[in-house]
Amino acid sequence: MAENLFPNDLFSLPGFTRPAPHGGFPAHELFPDVAYEIVHDELILDGVARMNLATFCTTWIDDKARRLMAESIDKNIVDKDEYPQTAELEKRCVRMLADLWHAPDPASTLGTSTTGSSEAAILGGLAAKFRWRARGGTGMPNLVSGPVQVCWEKFARYFDVELRQIPLRGDRYTMHPDDLPEYCDDNTIAVVPTFGQTFTGLFEDVAAISAALDRLHAAGGPDIPIHVDAASGGFLGPFTAPDLVWDFRLPRVKSINTSGHKTGLAPLGVGWAIWREAADLPRELIFDVDYLGGNMPTFNLNFSRPGGQVITQYYNFIRLGRAGYARVQSATYFVARHFAKGLGAIGPFELIHAGEPERGIAAVTWRLTEGPDYNLYDLSDRLRARGWLIAAYPLPAGRQDETIMRAVFRHGFTLDMAELLLADIGRSLRHLSANPWRTPLTRAQAGGFTHDAAPEVP
Template sequence: MEVDGSTIYSLAARHIYTVSPSPFSRLFHLSKLVTMPLSRHIDANSVIESCKDHPHKQHLNTHSQRARATYHQSWSRDSGADVPKYTMPKNGIPSKSAYQLLHDELTLDGNPTLNLASFVQTWMPEEAEKLIIENMNKNAVDLDEYPACQVIHNRCVSMIADLWKAPTATQAVGTATAGSSEAIMLGGLALKKRWQSALTSANPPRDPYHPGPNIIFGANAQVALEKFARYWDVETRLVPVKAKNDFIMDPRDAIKLVDENTIGIIVIMGSTYTGHFEDVQLMSDLLDDLQKRTGIDVPIHVDAASGGFFAPFAYPNYKWAFDVPRVHSINTSGHKFGLVYPGLGWIVWKDETFLHKDLIFELHYLGSVEYSYTLNFSKPAAPFIAQMFNFLNLGFDGYRKIALKGLKNARLLSRALEGTYFTVLSNVHKPASPPAAGAAGLVKKAADVLYDEEDPERYQRGLPVVSFRLSDEFMKENPNIKQEWISIMLRAKGWIVPNYGAPPNEEKTEMLRVVVRETLSEDLVERLIADILEVTEGLMGMSPSQSPFGNNASGSFVVSSSSVWDDDVEGDEEEFYTVSPSSPPMVLCASEPPSFKSPVVPYLPTPSPSPPLSTPTPFYARNPTTLHNPLTTIITFLTSLPSSITSTLVSSYHAIHTATADPRTIIPIFQSGLASIAQFASSFIFYLTLPFTSSNLNPTSTSTSRSIHDSSYPMTSILNKRFFASPQTAGDAKDIMTASLAASSAA
């Protein structure tokens, strides 16, 4: 059975796997964790009712319909927290109960500090948080009531315009937004309106709707750019990106797509994929040349969502902003490297003439004349007050110090990864120029002693982002390892490190990405490196070429150093069992009833098929030689479990968290399950991979050895006592052990 990785969802802090098709797949489809501004109402009761024909229905019906549709607090002393989940409660509950319900539910979220997937700031000083709380009830659009807020807003715009080197001879204008996405919309609308105005004022006038406007940006652009084009009927012309160009737009490719209907070109200062800066100056030079040859005048908008509050401090002499004449507008996110909590964005135009007057609204109904250019009306004052706090608290030098620290830690992480099993795709650790040869190289090496080695100008420019992948050499030696497993196993350690495909045209390349924010200290970087290497080497231990057992190893993920103990042994005496590497691991799987046709676990084809079982037994065993990865084992085993055994095991649910980060243990117990988004009673399927056979399991203890088929065999005791709660399932576990070991001996 083939398992589509896209159907596997990671929920909260634990990994719960399900594979379609399944009646439960609907639940996971509805609860898939994606970033969406829209939510679909979910009638959980109807979904649950549709499961009644499922073998697990007796477990789903253990709670009443009312209980399924209500919150269940994590404590039992307060009965007041009994409210519906999907309908408005008729009567409220105490504020403490409401807080506790939501607080407990939100503990399922990841740790923001360890969320290395996000550019968003996750920490601010206590004084900043105090300011936010004091002003979070102020609506900045009401100028008469909150004039001081407007003054602070205007000062922020002035400071940002100066930071981006707006000419003093022009009148820069700008506004705060909910984030860079709104800022992009406003910037794109200004470009479109300028283009329309130029067409209608031409001699003779041209129709601005046929063939219509187009906008150009790289395939690595953030989705907000595509949203703008789709929402406002602008043709998108994507510039393909290439690996040789660091997965960013090449201006020489972009210029080929320009025509008289191009409203603008978006240049990205800090790609979300790798952190590279696109070349604003080169794009401007090419457009200047195009205008000289054709008369077509195309402006540049810089999407500096991440780079707007980073490049000016890390690379103050780099030309990318309003010091490039063709740049008309720039947007950024205050909640990224502006170091403010979400959500705050900014957009600034070099001159007020670049913002068409038809886009500015004059408002009179709040007591005075106000001018507005935003997509929404109400606007919280707290975010830009927090931005001003940072400007005053940090100043230029403070922002620069944080930027340099981020680059230093990014280089540390990059070098560590490149020195092991990875190829780093980001560039901030690479020298700005290749080392010279001969005497020039010696002079440069001597000069390096005199200058700051951590000076960012000595390296290629970019954001403190580390994008990396498994090296070609590693993949050649370990072809069975999938890069996404590293991301999944790091999540088990608390780290959120995404694995994703490169932009279109290079989507076959997968990359892992770490955003080195202010909160990722050097100590945390060191810990992250250790965890990445531990996870990677753990996966290597499952590979035939890297087995810890050497050339005679089977390639299993079992190590002889792992051990289990028998609680039934009296006194201080403990009985240990070690596993020899002479045979590949055995996987146990329940059979279907005679009316079903599912004889064995559907593993991938093996070089030499396993011998058939001599006699029918309630359970089947198979020795797969492809069992080099525990995740493959988990998914395949879970999909093959029949109803006859899952319905029994589900009822024995207990929170088992015995599996460690290192899957190479004597009895790797993998927990998985199916849980509904309605938070009704979870149905969990437990299964186990037993890496031993009757020929390679050897009791090594000071106590008297017992027969492997003896009913008092300690392994059965462990299963009975530790992993299964009810006597019925404990007996089934014993039957599994006995029948499977007998089948293995017969085979």
């Protein structure tokens, strides 16, 4: 009998006799099961997303959302002629967000889905630049902000805008309204407060910033609009701090961006940009294309995009509604506050943000008090050994000599998981106290961090 060249055991099939291709394009085929197993096994080396408290992004979705994502894997949302109902669901989401954020006329508000809040923020910045130019603006435009996420630095560099970041001073962790007159002028296209700051999780005071710009204009200064970067807070404030005024209730707020795949509870890959009124989105930013079967407007930086994330966002909107989102988000804040209370009791820490809904997102940030023979990078490294990914990094300009740590709590992170994390922090602190050593700061650590991740620890 001829030797069976293809035995039933998966791991004895051809393809496992050599490492997976690493460089040049492979010359030969693999059995699908072999290719899958190679990729699957390599991904075991990734961190566990549910234990990643450095990320702001969704790490848990329900089975119905997973089904919708699988069923929509071949839908291109830009092809509105071929997939008209997907386009309709996107329009519904825009109107729902406009209503949630108190737009004057949600039915006529313009907005769009994006691949994330970064693209949405850049669209808001471009609209502000085009409006400024239409008003007769000349010279080098500028954008004024406090400490911001790196997407604003990208926007400024890629689109020739000066980014004027107001440095932190004193005991401040956010942009202060009193600083605005010094940084704003006739070439300021917008002021960008962050509703859920990346570094600390704190809300910047949009209402106070708007009032300061009102005073500046009344005194003869420029009339400057606001774009709110609500990447993390846009799906929290309306449900857990509804009396906090930060959105289109302020006439100076012309546009808002948010991330559906953060506190919006959608899978990775969706953000939203919404304008107060149709006139606030310059017509020059909208392109009409007719080569996909019908004439359709588009004003995204990307063209072809998957539709499943928008479909799943709509599913969440109708499944949860206002009451459901309030319940889910309140539960996340409850876990964050429980963790903050436990953290203050076990370590030499000073809390910066303890997960209060009226002050910021469902996150806890803290600094190390004087005394220990270890730093927060050491603690981050010890926790990584147990699988926990928690960011430690320096504060931005003005307070760069201070290192803080931040844990972001998301839907699906339970009270029991918070207890396990607190226990591991306690064990890590005892280990560091008994074995004092200090991790030298790398250049990357000393220079800050970007979006969701902590700087790498060597």
